Each structure stands twice: as C-alpha cells, then as structure tokens.
Amino acid sequence: MSVAEAFPARRGAASPVVIVCILWLVTMVVVAAGADLIAPTHYTTQDLTARFRPPAFLAGGDLRHLLGTDHLGRDMLSRLVYAVRTSILIAFFGTMIGAFFGTMIGVAAGRLRGPVDLVAMTLTDMQTALPAMFVAITFLAFFGNDIVLFVVMVSLDGWERYARLARGLVVSEQATDYVRAVEQLGARSSRVVFRHLLPNILASLVVQATLNFPQTILLETSLSFLGLGVQPPGTSLGLMLGEGRLHLLNAWWIAVLPGLVIFFTTLAMSLFGDWLRDRLDPTVDPTR
Amino acid sequence: MISFVLRRLLSALPTIFIVVTVSFFLIRVAPGGPFDGESHIDPRILENLKRVYQLDQPLWMQYWLFLKNLAHGDLGPSFFFKDFTVAQLFAVSLPVSMENGAAALALALAFGISLGTVAALRQNHGVDHAVMGVATIGVTIPNFVVGPLLTLIFALGLSWLPAGGWNNGAFANRVLPVVTLALPQMAVIARLTRASLIEALRANHIRTLRALGLPTTTVTLHALRGALLPVVSYLGPAAANLMTGSVVVERIFGIPGVGRYFVDGALSRDYTLVMGTVILISVFVIVFNLIVDILYSFLDPRVRME
Numbered sequence: 001m002s003v004a005e006a007f008p009a010r011r012g013a014a015s016p017v018v019i020v021c022i023l024w025l026v027t028m029v030v031v032a033a034g035a036d037l038i039a040p041t042h043y044t045t046q047d048l049t050a051r052f053r054p055p056a057f058l059a060g061g062d063l064r065h066l067l068g069t070d071h072l073g074r075d076m077l078s079r080l081v082y083a084v085r086t087s088i089l090i091a092f093f094g095t096m097i098g099a100f101f102g103t104m105i106g107v108a109a110g111r112l113r114g115p116v117d118l119v120a121m122t123l124t125d126m127q128t129a130l131p132a133m134f135v136a137i138t139f140l141a142f143f144g145n146d147i148v149l150f151v152v153m154v155s156l157d158g159w160e161r162y163a164r165l166a167r168g169l170v171v172s173e174q175a176t177d178y179v180r181a182v183e184q185l186g187a188r189s190s191r192v193v194f195r196h197l198l199p200n201i202l203a204s205l206v207v208q209a210t211l212n213f214p215q216t217i218l219l220e221t222s223l224s225f226l227g228l229g230v231q232p233p234g235t236s237l238g239l240m241l242g243e244g245r246l247h248l249l250n251a252w253w254i255a256v257l258p259g260l261v262i263f264f265t266t267l268a269m270s271l272f273g274d275w276l277r278d279r280l281d282p283t284v285d286p287t288r
Numbered sequence: 289m290i291s292f293v294l295r296r297l298l299s300a301l302p303t304i305f306i307v308v309t310v311s312f313f314l315i316r317v318a319p320g321g322p323f324d325g326e327s328h329i330d331p332r333i334l335e336n337l338k339r340v341y342q343l344d345q346p347l348w349m350q351y352w353l354f355l356k357n358l359a360h361g362d363l364g365p366s367f368f369f370k371d372f373t374v375a376q377l378f379a380v381s382l383p384v385s386m387e388n389g390a391a392a393l394a395l396a397l398a399f400g401i402s403l404g405t406v407a408a409l410r411q412n413h414g415v416d417h418a419v420m421g422v423a424t425i426g427v428t429i430p431n432f433v434v435g436p437l438l439t440l441i442f443a444l445g446l447s448w449l450p451a452g453g454w455n456n457g458a459f460a461n462r463v464l465p466v467v468t469l470a471l472p473q474m475a476v477i478a479r480l481t482r483a484s485l486i487e488a489l490r491a492n493h494i495r496t497l498r499a500l501g502l503p504t505t506t507v508t509l510h511a512l513r514g515a516l517l518p519v520v521s522y523l524g525p526a527a528a529n530l531m532t533g534s535v536v537v538e539r540i541f542g543i544p545g546v547g548r549y550f551v552d553g554a555l556s557r558d559y560t561l562v563m564g565t566v567i568l569i570s571v572f573v574i575v576f577n578l579i580v581d582i583l584y585s586f587l588d589p590r591v592r593m594e
Contacts, residue, residue: 125303126310129570133532134550138311138562141554142318218430222536225432226551238432245436245540249444259433266428 018275021268028265032085039078040066044233047073052251070240070254071247079235080257086236087224087262091217094154098216099209102159106166110174111193120167124160132157133219140228150220150229157219158212165208169201203280210273214266221262237262293578300574304567308358311566312351315559322367322557341367354563363567368558369549377549377561378568384457385538385545389530391466396473396526401519403474404481405508408515411486419478426475431533435468435540452542465541469533473526480518488515513587520584524577531569 014022031038053069054060055076067076109120136153143149173179174197182196221238223229230236232243237258244255323329323337338344342353357364363374407419442464443451455461488494488511497507535547542548546565553561 122303122306126307126570128528129303129573130307130566131528131532131569131573133535134566134569137535137551138315138554138566141551142315142320142557142562144319214428221430222432226536226539228551228555241432241436248436248440252440255436259437263425263429263433266430267425270428271424 014275017271021271021275024264024268025272028084028088031081032088035081035085039075039081041075041078043074043079043082043235045074045078049073052247054251055253055257058253067257068251068253070244071251076253076257079240080237080261083235083237083240083258084261086230086234087217087220087238088265090151090154090220090230090236091213093151094157094216094220095209095213097152097155098157098159098212099162099205101155102162103166103205105159106163106168107170107193107197109163110167110170111189111197117167120163124163127156127160133222136219136223137226137228140223145228145231150223153223154216154220157216158208161212162205162208165204166201169204170197173197173200207273207277207280210269210276213273214269217262217266217269289582293582296578296581300578303574304570307570308355308563308567309351311563312354313347315557315562316347316350318557320557322559341365358567363564364560366553366558366561368553368556368561374560374564378546378564381544381546381549382568384454384543385531385534385547387457388462388466388469388537388543388545389527389534391462392469392473392530393523393526395466395470396477397519399470400474400477401481401512401516404478405485405512407478407482408485408489409504409508416482420482423475423478426471427479429472431468431472432536432540434471435464435537438464438468439540452540454541454543461541465537465543468540469530469537472533473529476522476526477519480522481515484518485511485515488512517584517588520580520587523583524573524580527576528573531572 047069050065050069051071051073053062053065053073055068056063056066058068065075065077067080069075070079105120105123109117132153135156139149139153179192179196182192187195217237220229221236221241224236224238225242227242230239232239240258241255241262244251244253244258247254321343322341323334335344342350345353354364363378366372366374366377369377403419403423407416410416439451442449449460449463453461485508489508491511491514494507494511497510531547534545535551537543538545538548539551546568549561550565552558553565
C-alpha cells in the first residue's frame, strides 16, 4: 500500500486543532531531543537564595528564571525541559515495547491457534483481571527502582489490547482470498505473516498505539507521582507534580506547570489519535 | 442463567489460580524481606518472627500453606500492620474504597449519560461542541492533576471543603475524592453515549416513532435503550479504571482505602497484604465483568448467555 493510498486526502483533512496538536507534539520531541541545548541550567543546579521565585510574567518574577524556581531554587524551565525528555522517552519506549510484544503474541495466537492461542488468551485474561498499575506498583516496590524495570512495567499497560486486536485481525484476514492464494502458492508461514498479514493490519495497530500513548504517559507520571517511578534527583513530569503538590498554597506554579505539560501532551496525542483513526479506519463515520 | 453464571465462575478459577501462583513466587524471589527494616534485631528474635510468620519453611511449603489457608478464606496476618490480619485490614478499608468507587460510578453514569444525550440531540451545535470539548479534556487530564487543582480551588481558595483526610467519612470529605475519581469515567461515558445515540436516533423504528408524533422525551428514551449497550460494556473497564484511580486519589486526599494500604504494604514487603490485594482485585474484576455480561443480555435479547 502506498502512502497516498493509506492517507486518502478526502477523508478528514487536518483541522486547525489537529495542526496545533501536531505542532505541540513536534515541539515536545524537539525539546526532548535538544534538552541540553535548550535548558538554561542543569536540572539539579540549586540556588537556595532564590527559592520559590514566581515565573517572570508574575509580580516578583525575574528574567533569569522565566518559569520561576522550585523549593530548592532550581530553575523550573530547565527542570521541565529535562522532565519532558524523561517522560517522553519512557512513554515512547514503553508504548513501543508493549505494542511489539502484544502484536507478536496476538499474531502468533491468531496464526498458530491451538495451545499457543490458549496460553496467549490466558495471559491477556490475567492482565485484564489485574490492572497494569497494580502489577507495576508491586514489582517496583519489591524489586527496587530501576529504569529498565520501570520501562518494562510501563509497557505492560495495554499490551493485551494489541494482542486481542492483532489476533482478531489475523483470524479474519487469514480467511480472505489473497492470503489463501499466497498459501496455495506455497509461501512459508513467516512470509505470509511478515510480507502479507502484518502490512495489512498495521494501520489499526498504529491507531491503537497513538490512542494508548497518552495512557502510557499517565501511567508513567502516576507512578512517579506516587514516588515509585523516576527517583530524585532525576526529574519527570509526574515527579515534579508530586513534589510541587506540597507547595500548592505558596508556589502553585511548581505543580501547575508540569501538570499543564502532561495535560497538553496527552490531549494533543489523543486528538491526533482520533483524527488518525478517522482517516485510517473506514468503518468510522468521519462526520461524527 | 444459573448454569451460565456457574460456568463463567468456574472458567475464571484457573485465571485467578495462575494470577495467585505467579504473584506468590515473583514477590518471594524479590530481594529483601519484610523484617529487613528492623535495626539491631536479636538473631533469635528474628528467628522467632520468621517462625511465627512461617518464613522458615521452604518456599513450596509456604505456597502450599498459603493455598490451604486461602481455601479456608484466610488471607493470613499482615506483616507490616502488626496485630492485624489482612482480612481485618480489608474489613476497614474495603468499605471506604467501595463506597467511593460506587459513588463515583453513579455520578459518572448520571452525568455522563445526560451530557452525552444532550450532545447527541444537539449534534454539531454549540452545546455539542462544548460537551465534547469538556469530555476530551476529562479523558486526558490525569486525576493527580485534577485532585490538587480541585484542592487549590475549593479547599485552599474558597474554603468550602476540606483539603484532605477522611474524618470517618463525613460528606464534605467525600466530595472532592469522589468527583476526582468520577471525572475521567464521566467523560468516557458521555462520549460513548453521544456516539451510539446519534446512530440509534437514525434507526428505522425511531423514525417511525417520530412520524407518529411522539414527544422528543419518549423518542429519546426508546433510542437510549439500544444506545446504552456500549456504555454497559464499558462498565467492566470502568470498574478497573476506578480501582487504579483510587490508588492515586486515596494518596492525594489521605483516604484510608484499599489503594493506600496496598502502596504502603508493597513498599514494606508485606507479602500477605500484597497477595490479598492481588486476589481481591482480580476476583472483583472478574465478578464485575460477569455482572456486566448478564446485564448486557437483559438489555439486548439477541445476546444469549452461552
């Protein structure tokens, strides 16, 4: 399928809102990539004589700290920039790992059926019965906090949805004539799966990933907020919010600024995901 | 009907059994134990402690004892909250979490369905766009942002409600946590209701009702019965989401519910409390999904209980 076929122009041309969302997401990626260049200071640099400075646009703020400082006099802008990098990286890898393994398990279950299917479906039932957050809290508390373990835990969120989706798509796609024809021609199973099945079901999985990405950001930030995710002196959006919550009354910006970044990012991603689904999924009525 | 329920419950048993087994062994192979935090402890006292909590037995034996007690409905003593059994802790914390969860779900259903209906009836008008805008924001704004924000406005700014604490479940203390818990679910339900009601209003039997000149209220009620099916099937995931949300919300507002005990228990390697919570949650999710399926078949007679 060519790019032009995958994105027919007549369906849901990008509205101004979607363009703003894409711009915001691109900005976040640029900020994450160029954190070292953008941040005025390192995120751990403290200045105890300049604690609780409000942002520059408020009374009492000054231009040295555009977004103010936190309870240790650390520059909020610098911390936010690095927090965006941490949170986006973790959510990105979390989504990718979850999508990859979920899809593989689903495709294997749909293709091989029999015992593989049974094991895969039991695993997805288990994951449904025990929400990812509880698994993640248990693991992180018992095995100690480690960035690799943390990313793996974040990736647990939603893998069962990819698995179910991929399995269903493979089962229905296998019954189509073109797959039968390829099999009749004697193609190996791996060729059928990777050359023919996967490319045809990929669009739905990509949409699922964009809809799942905000959830992954929320899981990462929730865990960091609870103190089980990224550890100080590191910084992540959830951790900043958790720290700032204690100073809501006298320095609201410490909590509100990372909260806004989380909010805009998840909002932009899910609006983008909705738009993508309308374009790629012919069963969705775009006028709704 | 009864045989359907029994069959579903029986088929859930292996899932719960595997969840229990995997969790049991995984948390036991984790480094550290529940008594590592005790400083300068006499080795003999430690030995006694381990014997009392049966940690001196080989692992497979502990597993067997755990299963045996579980079959008798005994979840064992808590390691961290000494002098309490896990069952006693649940007896205190479960009602708190359940009441908040039920209140949040009721609130989400009432407002979600109403808002979704209004939006569907005024499709593509100002009201519709406003409701959908708020709903999209509600889905994406995390509850640990909403919680502090509501605290800032209603507790610290306006001083209408307490900022946190439980105060034995006084009404004022429940408002903010329940609203925080309900908002995201309300938003999802509003979106689901709107989407399926728009479709239902176009159906032939609804057009007939309109042609007969029935009032809009009657027509809408008829359309809603069919349109609520997606909302009913969302109730399963909604219950799971409410439980996940309660972990954060109970921490923010300092509420002594299951979620808070769970985080404290996990951080202090309270084997039995964590196992108890794991079992509690998976049983709850499975039973709740079963109830949703039964409800669904009542609303839609085409779905048979098989």
